Amino acid sequence: MPVYDYACSCGVRFETMVRSWSSPAPGCPSCGEITSRRPPAPAMHGRAAPPPAMSTAPRSWEGLHNGDRDAITGWRRRMDARQEFEARHPEHREHRDAIAAHEGSFERRPLTYKELATRASTSKDAATAAAEASRDRRTPNTATADAGD
Ligand SMILES: [Zn+2]
Numbered sequence: 001m002p003v004y005d006y007a008c009s010c011g012v013r014f015e016t017m018v019r020s021w022s023s024p025a026p027g028c029p030s031c032g033e034i035t036s037r038r039p040p041a042p043a044m045h046g047r048a049a050p051p052p053a054m055s056t057a058p059r060s061w062e063g064l065h066n067g068d069r070d071a072i073t074g075w076r077r078r079m080d081a082r083q084e085f086e087a088r089h090p091e092h093r094e095h096r097d098a099i100a101a102h103e104g105s106f107e108r109r110p111l112t113y114k115e116l117a118t119r120a121s122t123s124k125d126a127a128t129a130a131a132e133a134s135r136d137r138r139t140p141n142t143a144t145a146d147a148g149d
Helices: 069-088 113-121 126-135
Strands: 003-007 013-017 099-101
Touching: none
Parallel strands: none
Antiparallel strands: 003 013
């Protein structure tokens, strides 16, 4: 039975054995959501493996050997390599900054959920940002207060 790579929108990635290519994607072991199969690794043109995913970078001082400069520099370099890799292979890009709005005044610079959360926690509330996003829509039918997409 083949082994495939799966990813969940919560950031979890795992490998599992399935009956065949057409088998349904398994649920996420962490949150139970439906996962999606990752595309097979692209040809690396002389490289052994793609650079590690952003989500594999340590998020603790322990993981970074208590802030060891070489460890930090090493990860920084790996993340730069990963960014380059993802730019060349967009299908391997990780789900990071989900886009909350990309219309109206946000057409050129999409508003991410991260940013939206920041706005929500500062002076303006999130509804203001959402309203800005839906204001300049071209189709009058969708120009309602509760943007449905
Ligand atoms: Zn999940």
